[in-house]
Amino acid sequence: MAASKESYVDRTVPKISLADFDNRIDAIASDIADAAEKVGFFxxxxxxxxxxxxxxxxxxxxxxxxxxxxxxxxxxWNAQNVGYEFKSQVRPSTGAADQKESYQLQFGENMRDLWIDDKDIYGFRSRSLAFMYQVQTVSEKLMVCLARALKFQDNFFVHWHDSSKPNSQSTLRLLHYFATPETDDGQVYHRAGAHADWVGVAFSNDCAHMADQPQGFLTLLFQRPGQSGLEICPGREVVTDFGHGDAWTKVDFTASTDIVCNIGDLLMSWSDDRFKSTFHRVKAPCEKGDNFGERYSIAYGCPKRRQLWYNSTNHAFASFFNQPRKDALIQGPKKKYPLVTGGEFTANAMKMYYAASKAATESHDQSKATPNLSSRVVAATA
Incomplete structure (x- = not known):
């Protein structure tokens, strides 16, 4: 494969200890808020x-x-974002599928009939749920810190992420990226494009990295040391724009217990752009030193509830979901953006998605007619 022409820079991804949490909560909250503001990752x-x-x-x-x-x-897999999928994300700029498979797990009723049977992997369901509850507990600690930093009540975000609700939709995603050839075989390979956790900007270059930007609140990622690929690109200033910097940074894991956390678009909007939803990707290997072998990772996503008032004075009730209910009132604590309903928020996001997808297709058609066209294009995926 051709070598990447992109630039890289070393950045510090803050490492934050949650030790002695109850006694150190203010210091931890300050560290998390600082990382969320400056990098969007920690x-x-x-x-x-x-x-x-x-x-x-x-x-x-x-x-x-x-x-x-x-x-x-x-x-x-079904529309509730549960179940198994195989090479299901196709990049509109190339028509090529991501080289991965995944299995999405949730706590509640959405998983009915979608757990793998014990005869296939004994104890899988019980062990998975036990692990998910542990990650949910850690997530709730982070939510308390984020709420405190935004001057909300400590339980403000926790309230909307109650995993005991039957229709909870917080999701544990098991991911398996396939090995790719180390020599150029004429095929285009993608792993996971540059996305900032609903619609997105993408890059198409010699390494065939593509991008999407799903909506989300907070993601926690586990990765195996030595199975590299995760990269970040800070520089996005407002949730309504796809701005980003010019240089990427490789994120290395030193231990399998390290959890990398990133801010999603929902939290960026909820904080009036104070916290940054940073573009990131799993780079398709294309140069010496990259991981061409298999890659396994585990991501835990915390979407918001469906029925939601999210401003500084109103409170809400109901269930987790990946997008707001149509009658939800959405506005940050400082009211930076005009008040919109959940329906308007979703409609605006979908408009951006389709516009980006159309631009990707047009760019792809033009690049086929002009092979030496500049590599940066706009694209999006679900």
Whole structure:
């Protein structure tokens, strides 16, 4: 494969200890807020999840993806964002699918009939749920810190992420990226494009990195040391724009218990752009030193509830979901943006999605007619 022409720069991704949380909460909240403002990414340690539990979850993930295709497809993905999917994300700028498969797990009723059977992997459901509850507990600590930084009540965000609700939609996503050839075989390969966690900007270059930007609140990521690929590109200033910097930074994991956390678009908007939803990607390997082998990762996403008033004075009730209810009133604590309903918020996001997708298709058509066209284009995926 051709070498990347992109530039890289070293940046510090803050590492924050959650040790002695109750006694250090103000200091921890200050550190998290600082990282959320400046980078949009940070890693946490001393969070209470044992290395053995992380290793077991990775082992169960690998066992699942090693199952025959007919077994995995017996729990197919659906619109509730649960179940198994295989090479399902296709980049509009190239028509090529991401080289990955995934299995989305949730706590509540959406998982009915979508858990892999014990006869295929004994104890998978019980171990997965136990791990998910541990990650949810860590997530709630972060939510308290974020709420405190924004001058909300401590339980403000926790209230909207109650995993005990039957229709909770916080999601644990098991990911398996396929190995790719180290020599150029004429094919285009993608892993996961540059996205800032609903619609997005993407890049198409010699390494075929593409991007999307799904809406989200907060994501926690587990990765195996040595299975590199995660990169970030800060520089986005407002949630309504796709601005970003010019240089990427590789994010390395030193231990499987390190959890990398990133701010999503929803939280960026909720904070009136104080916290940054930073573009990031899993780079398709294309140069010496890249990881051409398999890559496994585990991501835990915290979307908001469906029925939601999200401003500084109103409170809400109901269930988790990836987009606001149509009658939700959306506005940050400082009211930076005009008040919009959930329906308007979603409609605006979809307009951006389709505009970006159309631009990607047009850019792809033009690049085929002009092979030496500049590599930067706009694109989006779901």
């Amino acid at each position: 890693s946490i340690v001393d969070h209470g999840i044992a290395a053995t539990d992380v290793d077991q979850m990775f082992a169960d993930s690998e066992s699942f993806f090693a199952l025959p295709s007919e077994v995995k497809t017996s729990v197919p």
